Structures are given as C-alpha cells and as structure tokens.
Amino acid sequence: MTTTAVAPSRHRTPGAVRRLVRRNLTAYGFLCGALICFAFFSWYPMVREILLSFQKTNFVGPPEWVGLDNFRTVTEDSAFAAAWYNTAAFTLLALVIGYAVPFVLAIVLNELRHAKAYLRFVVYLPVMLPPAVAVLLFKWFYDPGPGLFNQILALAHLPGLSWLDSTSTALVSLVIVSTWMNLGTGTLIYLAALQSIPSELYEAAELDGAGLFKRVWHVTIPQTKLILLVMLLLQIVATMQVFIEPYLLTGGGPENATVTVAYLMYQYAFSFGNFGGGGALGLMLMIVLMVFSAIYLRVSRDDKI
Amino acid sequence: MKPRNLAILLSAGIAFAAAGCGSDAGSTPDAKSSQGSAASGAAAAPVTITVGCKPPKNNPKEAAQWDADVAAFQKPHPDITVEGKDAFPCIVPETFQAKLAGGEMEDVFYVYYTDVQKIIAAGQAADITPYLDSVPALKNIRPDVISVFKSGDKVYGLPRVNYSTGLVYNRKLFTQAGLDPDQPPKTWADVQAAAKKIAALGPGYVGYGEYSAGNTGGWHFTSSIYGRGGDIVTPDGKKAAFNSPQGKAVLENLKQMRWTDDSMGTKQLLRWEDLMRMMGSGKLGMMIGAPDVVKEVNNTFKGKFDDYGVTGLPEAQYSLSGGDGYMFNPKATPEQIKAGLAWLEYKFLTPGQGQFNYERAKADGLPVGLPDIDLFGTTEPGTKIQDLRKQFATVPVEHFQPYVDANAAVQFKLEPPKAQEIYAVLDTPMSAVLTRQDANIDQLLSDAAKKVDNILAKSS
Known part of the structure; x- marks a missing residue:
C-alpha cells in the first residue's frame, strides 16, 4: 500500500512537484498554525517540565543540574506512597462508579419515548458548571451537620456520615463529586453510539424473545464495544490526574487520605517552592499515563475508530 | 478571504502571539x-x-x-x-x-x-x-x-x-451564652468551659474552631505549641521538637473539646476562609487569631467590629508572630x-x-483602632502610632485591650525552618484528632516527628 502511494511521486518532474506544493499550500498553511500552537503550548512546556525534573531552579539565576536528586526527594516523602495509592484507588473507584453510571444512563435515555431532549439537557447541565462551583456545592452537600446528604439520611432514619471528614469515606466522596461533574459528557457520547446501532438488531433480538437485559448484553454492548474501550482508557488518563477535588474539598486530608499525585505535585511546586520535585512527580505521572495512552492509540489504530 | 490567505494570516498571527509570549517574558527583566x-x-x-x-x-x-x-x-x-x-x-x-x-x-x-x-x-x-x-x-x-x-x-x-497570635472571640455569643465578654478566657480550661457553653446555644453553634487542612492545621499547631512554651524544631534546627508534653497537650485539648465536649462542631478539615466565614456568620465562639482576623471578618465576611474582641493566647509566654x-x-x-x-x-x-x-x-470612613500593626514596640514612633490610633479610633478599642495587655508580657517567636513542609506534615495529627475519636496522639506525634526529622536532614 505504502509502496504504491509513494512510488509515482518519485518519478514526478520538478514542475509537477511545484504544482503539487502550490496546490497544497493552503493545507500547509493551516498545518503550520496547528504545529506552532502545539510547539509552544504543548510540546515546549512538556520538554521544559522534563528538564525541570532534573534541575534545581529559583527562576532567577541559571538552573543547576541535580541528576536524580528530585526523584530521590519525592520518593522518600512519606506522602509519596499515599499519593500513588490514593490516585490508583480513585481511578479504580471512578471506573466502577463513573464508568458504569453514564452508560446505564445513556441506555435509559435511549429507551425513553418522552422528554428526551429535556433529560439530556439535565444530564449535561453539571458539565456546564465551572468545576470550582460544582465542587463547592458538594462541600455543602457533604457537611456533616446541615448538609443535604445527611439530611436525606436523617429523613430515612439512617445515621449521618462524616463524608469528607473520615478516612474511610473521604476518597469515595471525591469520586462521587467527580462522577457527577463529568457524567454528562460520557452519557452523550454513549448515547450517540447507541443511536448508531441499527434498530433491526433489536427487532431481531425481540423476535428471538430477548428481554431488556439480554438485548443490552447481546446487542448494545457488542455494538458499542469500541467506544466503551476508548472511553475506558480516556477516563483512566483523566482520573489519574485528579486535582481540583482534593484541592478544594479536603486539602489532602484527613490524614493524607485524599492526597493524590497531582495534589502532591502542586504542594511541591507552589507550597514548598520546589519546582524540581513537582517536575519529578509530573514526569512519573506522565510516564504512567503514556502507557495508557499508548494502549489507547493501539486500540484506536487497530479498530480504526 | 481566500482559504490560502486565511491560512497564512492565521499561522502568522499564532507565530507572532507565541513569539510575543516568549519575548515579553524574556525581555522585561533585562x-x-x-x-x-x-x-x-x-x-x-x-x-x-x-x-x-x-x-x-x-x-x-x-x-x-x-x-x-x-x-x-x-x-x-x-x-x-x-x-x-x-x-x-x-x-x-x-x-x-x-x-x-x-x-x-x-x-x-x-x-x-x-x-x-x-x-x-x-x-x-x-x-x-x-x-x-x-x-x-x-x-x-x-x-x-x-x-x-x-x-x-x-x-x-x-x-x-x-x-502576634492571640484568641479572637465573638463577644455577642459570649453574652448569649451567659459569659462575660469583658473577661475573656485566660487559660485553656477557660476556653474549654466557654466553648461548651457556646456550643450548647443550639445546632450550628461552634464553641471553638480550628484548622486542619491545606497546611493551616500545622500552622495553628505551631501557634498553640509556642503558646504553651514548646517548640517545633530543636534550637539547632536539625530535629523535630514537637513530640513533647506541650505538643501532646495541644492535641489532647483539641481531642477533648471535639469528642468529649462536642464543642468544635462536626465539620472539620477547615481552612483559612472556613473559619473566617464561620466567624462572620456569628456562629463561631473562638479561634486562634490576631486583630487582622477581625478586620477581615468585617471587610469580607460581613461581621461587625462591635461583636468581636481579641485577647492574648491563653497561658502564653511566647506567641507565633505573623x-x-x-x-x-x-x-x-x-x-x-x-x-x-x-x-x-x-x-x-x-x-x-x-x-x-x-x-x-x-x-474616609475606614476602621481605625485595631492593634493590628506592632512594628516599633515601645519606642518613640511606636508610642506615637499607638496615641494616634487611639485619637482617631472608630472601633471599640476596649474590645482589643486584653490582647494589647497580654502581648506586653509575651515574647514573639518566628516560624520554624521549612515551615510549609512541616505544616503539611502536622496537618495529619491535627486532622486525625479532629476526625477520629480513637486517634492515638503518641503515635501521631511520633510518626510526624520522624517525617519532619527527614525533611530537616535533607535541608541541612
């Protein structure tokens, strides 16, 4: 395939090449814009961050190369193991809760006959809220005293929970916030995938006597397999970078129960003024995320998504 | 516009913008x-x-x-x-x-x-x-x-x-709780007793509030331990010094108020703006702070100067300066x-x-009279500033006199080295005693001391 595509151009005359370039000039122009944007706002900061993780800098004088010192500093930090554990736990919980809920919701929305547009809007509404506003809203919901959730539990004659104030519930509480904030986007993507499934498949399944569960299991899931896989990987990459929830709701507490890698990175860079340490953590996180991104690229290439 | 021209224009624009970012940052200081x-x-x-x-x-x-x-x-x-x-x-x-x-x-x-x-x-x-x-x-x-x-x-x-750090209190709540606002607490036992009475006013009332997240818990732990005569690091700055009777007393006092007296409210992991908001809402009785807290509560959190007072940190010989x-x-x-x-x-x-x-x-209608700036002590300019402050006072200066009187006998103390790193570590024992009834204070202090020793060893 590649050989046949390239071979003819090798025999083109200089005049033909010039014509080809001229014809594609517009495309090159647009490409340059994108390349410049990526170079300055994506690749340069990335390279700078990698360099930073091997340097000690005060942003005034020239940086000093310190080898692996920054990595040693952060790995010897008592919060380091907790941060990775919490990040992994958050990612896992976000998959269990945050991955399944939008899919189920999309199936329900797809099955509805009335008020579809209204309900889609309602589901998508949290995405439109600025994250800080959404998080602070939950701060009130989680208040162990007059908070909404404990009021609801009280109405059901159930004991209130400490939510953010307990080491056993704090992380789950953050997952709930994160799920609520992001479920609109996932739901809409799943909904689009569901609507592309030919209705004949469902009709055939119904004729074969399949109930709702069997239709979902044998038609919906196989038909949306690729999008489910891509969303899974994208969600892993996104949730591993969790920052705003612990930053605004718990400050990493109680007892480091919600310290995440991104939060620790922030602490190093901005609270402790150690950008090298922050950079080292960032590089570690980037490598882990690159593994998942590579899987995503492989999956999307193989399945031509 | 032709697509080709548009493409060139866009690319050039982006290039100039990006170059602008770089050149501006680079050229300004030079x-x-x-x-x-x-x-x-x-x-x-x-x-x-x-x-x-x-x-x-x-x-x-x-x-x-x-x-x-x-x-x-x-x-x-x-x-x-x-x-x-x-x-x-x-x-x-x-x-x-x-x-x-x-x-x-x-x-x-x-x-x-x-x-x-x-x-x-x-x-x-x-x-x-x-x-x-x-x-x-x-x-x-x-x-x-x-x-x-x-x-x-x-x-x-x-x-x-x-x-220097003192104790900020809500005079209105003191009166409501049957306490004398002109006789603010002088000991931690007084604070504990007053907090119980204020919390007993009803749901939502918090007798004593304390920070425990975002490094502010460690900051106030430092204030408290200094007041009790303890320290955060040894004089040579090489070892943690807070695993001490004073450190233990700070945490035991909080644990008792939180779990035995139930006078610290149920919501914890509080940070700077949380206590300001609570103080401004008129439902918080006391907190560690200085006159600047009253100013902030008045300016930003809708409190009224008349309702607040400041006194010295209970039993303090030393006080963290801010x-x-x-x-x-x-x-x-x-x-x-x-x-x-x-x-x-x-x-x-x-x-x-x-x-x-x-x-x-x-x-200009701005508040005057808070003893919030003490740069010169009792030197000539210091006395002159105090006289001018009294002369033009617009806030009830007598509400802050206990703080001024107490500070005359208190020695200022600076923050420890690697303050933010140490405060981040000390957030853990602070949040533990306020969120966990079975928190083991000895263990918490011992663990925190090891972590701080490690931080200090790396910095020396």
Whole structure:
C-alpha cells in the first residue's frame, strides 16, 4: 500500500512537484498554525517540565543540574506512597462508579419515548458548571451537620456520615463529586453510539424473545464495544490526574487520605517552592499515563475508530 | 478571504502571539536591568520602581489613599516614579513563581512572613543590607520583627504589618451564652468551659474552631505549641521538637473539646476562609487569631467590629508572630532598591503618614483602632502610632485591650525552618484528632516527628 502511494511521486518532474506544493499550500498553511500552537503550548512546556525534573531552579539565576536528586526527594516523602495509592484507588473507584453510571444512563435515555431532549439537557447541565462551583456545592452537600446528604439520611432514619471528614469515606466522596461533574459528557457520547446501532438488531433480538437485559448484553454492548474501550482508557488518563477535588474539598486530608499525585505535585511546586520535585512527580505521572495512552492509540489504530 | 490567505494570516498571527509570549517574558527583566544600569551610571537619573500590593480598584478608598501617597512621595523625590501593581490577594503561591520565571515580578514585591525564609533560601530576593543606612526608621523597628527578614547578618526585606497570635472571640455569643465578654478566657480550661457553653446555644453553634487542612492545621499547631512554651524544631534546627508534653497537650485539648465536649462542631478539615466565614456568620465562639482576623471578618465576611474582641493566647509566654512586608527583586538595580526603601519608609514606616495616617483613614470612613500593626514596640514612633490610633479610633478599642495587655508580657517567636513542609506534615495529627475519636496522639506525634526529622536532614 505504502509502496504504491509513494512510488509515482518519485518519478514526478520538478514542475509537477511545484504544482503539487502550490496546490497544497493552503493545507500547509493551516498545518503550520496547528504545529506552532502545539510547539509552544504543548510540546515546549512538556520538554521544559522534563528538564525541570532534573534541575534545581529559583527562576532567577541559571538552573543547576541535580541528576536524580528530585526523584530521590519525592520518593522518600512519606506522602509519596499515599499519593500513588490514593490516585490508583480513585481511578479504580471512578471506573466502577463513573464508568458504569453514564452508560446505564445513556441506555435509559435511549429507551425513553418522552422528554428526551429535556433529560439530556439535565444530564449535561453539571458539565456546564465551572468545576470550582460544582465542587463547592458538594462541600455543602457533604457537611456533616446541615448538609443535604445527611439530611436525606436523617429523613430515612439512617445515621449521618462524616463524608469528607473520615478516612474511610473521604476518597469515595471525591469520586462521587467527580462522577457527577463529568457524567454528562460520557452519557452523550454513549448515547450517540447507541443511536448508531441499527434498530433491526433489536427487532431481531425481540423476535428471538430477548428481554431488556439480554438485548443490552447481546446487542448494545457488542455494538458499542469500541467506544466503551476508548472511553475506558480516556477516563483512566483523566482520573489519574485528579486535582481540583482534593484541592478544594479536603486539602489532602484527613490524614493524607485524599492526597493524590497531582495534589502532591502542586504542594511541591507552589507550597514548598520546589519546582524540581513537582517536575519529578509530573514526569512519573506522565510516564504512567503514556502507557495508557499508548494502549489507547493501539486500540484506536487497530479498530480504526 | 481566500482559504490560502486565511491560512497564512492565521499561522502568522499564532507565530507572532507565541513569539510575543516568549519575548515579553524574556525581555522585561533585562530591559529593566539595562534601564537601571543606565540609571546607576548617572547621578540622580530618573528611576522607576514597580511595587506590589497596591489596593485593588474594588477598594476605592484605600486605592485613592495609595495614589495620594505616591503623589506626595514623588514631590520631594521627583526622580522616582512609583508604579503600584494592584492585586487581590496580594500574593498567591501559584503566581509568585510564575511571575519570577516570566520576569513579571515587581521590583518591590509583597510577601507573608510564612514565605520569607523560603524565598531567601531560594535566592529569590535581593540582599538590601548595603542600602539600609538610608532608612532611619530601621533603628526603631523591633529586633524580633526585622529578624523575620534576616538570614545571618544580611537583611532581605522590610516589614509592613506585624502582630502576634492571640484568641479572637465573638463577644455577642459570649453574652448569649451567659459569659462575660469583658473577661475573656485566660487559660485553656477557660476556653474549654466557654466553648461548651457556646456550643450548647443550639445546632450550628461552634464553641471553638480550628484548622486542619491545606497546611493551616500545622500552622495553628505551631501557634498553640509556642503558646504553651514548646517548640517545633530543636534550637539547632536539625530535629523535630514537637513530640513533647506541650505538643501532646495541644492535641489532647483539641481531642477533648471535639469528642468529649462536642464543642468544635462536626465539620472539620477547615481552612483559612472556613473559619473566617464561620466567624462572620456569628456562629463561631473562638479561634486562634490576631486583630487582622477581625478586620477581615468585617471587610469580607460581613461581621461587625462591635461583636468581636481579641485577647492574648491563653497561658502564653511566647506567641507565633505573623504579618507581611516587602522584599526586592534580585534583578532590581541599586537605584531601584534605594528608591524602593525610600518609598517603603514613607508609606509604611512613618508615624502619621501612609498606612499610619489614621486621621485620613477616619475621614474616609475606614476602621481605625485595631492593634493590628506592632512594628516599633515601645519606642518613640511606636508610642506615637499607638496615641494616634487611639485619637482617631472608630472601633471599640476596649474590645482589643486584653490582647494589647497580654502581648506586653509575651515574647514573639518566628516560624520554624521549612515551615510549609512541616505544616503539611502536622496537618495529619491535627486532622486525625479532629476526625477520629480513637486517634492515638503518641503515635501521631511520633510518626510526624520522624517525617519532619527527614525533611530537616535533607535541608541541612
């Protein structure tokens, strides 16, 4: 395939090449814009961050190369193991809760006959809220005293929970916030995938006597397999970078129960003024995320998504 | 427009924008330096200084006062141009480093005490020792206050505001709870008893509030242990010193109020703005703090000066000092540093003018009378400032007299080295005793001490 595509151009005359370039000039122009944007706002900061993780800098004088010192500093930090554990736990919980809920919701929305547009809007509404506003809203919901959730539990004659104030519930509480904030986007993507499934498949399944569960299991899931896989990987990459929830709701507490890698990175860079340490953590996180991104690229290439 | 032209235009625009970002960040400090260098070559050449923490536009009265002070200062100093940079808050960790990296840091920049030693250690402030002869006010500044800005024999900045930690309380709630607001707590047992009575007023009332997240828990642990005569690190700064009877007493007291007395409310992991909001809402009885808390609660959180009082930290012989000041950009020229020092002395260190122009503040309807700035102690300018403050007071000064009286016998104490790192560690025991009834205080302090030993070992 590649050989046949390239071979003819090798025999083109200089005049033909010039014509080809001229014809594609517009495309090159647009490409340059994108390349410049990526170079300055994506690749340069990335390279700078990698360099930073091997340097000690005060942003005034020239940086000093310190080898692996920054990595040693952060790995010897008592919060380091907790941060990775919490990040992994958050990612896992976000998959269990945050991955399944939008899919189920999309199936329900797809099955509805009335008020579809209204309900889609309602589901998508949290995405439109600025994250800080959404998080602070939950701060009130989680208040162990007059908070909404404990009021609801009280109405059901159930004991209130400490939510953010307990080491056993704090992380789950953050997952709930994160799920609520992001479920609109996932739901809409799943909904689009569901609507592309030919209705004949469902009709055939119904004729074969399949109930709702069997239709979902044998038609919906196989038909949306690729999008489910891509969303899974994208969600892993996104949730591993969790920052705003612990930053605004718990400050990493109680007892480091919600310290995440991104939060620790922030602490190093901005609270402790150690950008090298922050950079080292960032590089570690980037490598882990690159593994998942590579899987995503492989999956999307193989399945031509 | 043809697509090709549009593409070229877009690409060129993006390239210029990106190049603009780079060149602006790179050229600003150099340009300033070269201007400054040129200035240093010629005697009395014009010099321009940028100064941080000008009051923001949404605070028009104080912003107008700043402008008036700049105009008055520039009359006898026609060669100096002061360019105030307004911001609120005046410093945020996220922008501090970015401003330095981007060459946008002011020549004279604002800092909290908490950050001063970190900035000095990182080499991010200029040594101003050689220029201090031009600051006559310096000889009257309290030595413990100026020591905040010192490292060895070198001085890196000047203070603007200085206070020691005390106990802020809601006088209205004291009255409601049957307590005498003119007899505020003197011991921790008094605090405990008062907190119980206030919490008993009903749901939502919190007798005593305390921080435990975002490094603020460690900060207040430091305040409390200092007050009890304990310390955070050993005198040589090499080992943790808080795993001590005083440290244990701080945590046991909190644990008792939280779980036995139930006087600290159910919501924990509180940070700075949480307690301010609670104090402003009129449902919080007491918290560790200084008169600046009352000012903030009044200005931002809808509290009323009449409802609050401040007293000394219970049983305290020592108190953590707090405040803010100004440091100098390491790229500032000698002329800029001299000009900056002249401005700081005029605006912040002279009785009767600038921030101590209480007559003007009263005329502008701003609160006067809070003992929130103690730079000079009992020296002549210090006494003069106190007299002026009383003369033009607009807030009930008697509400803050217990704080003034208590502080006369209290020695100020500075923050420990590696303050933020240590505070982050100490958040854990603070949050543990406030969120877990079975928290093992001995274990928590021992674990935290090991972590802090590790931090100190790496920094030495």
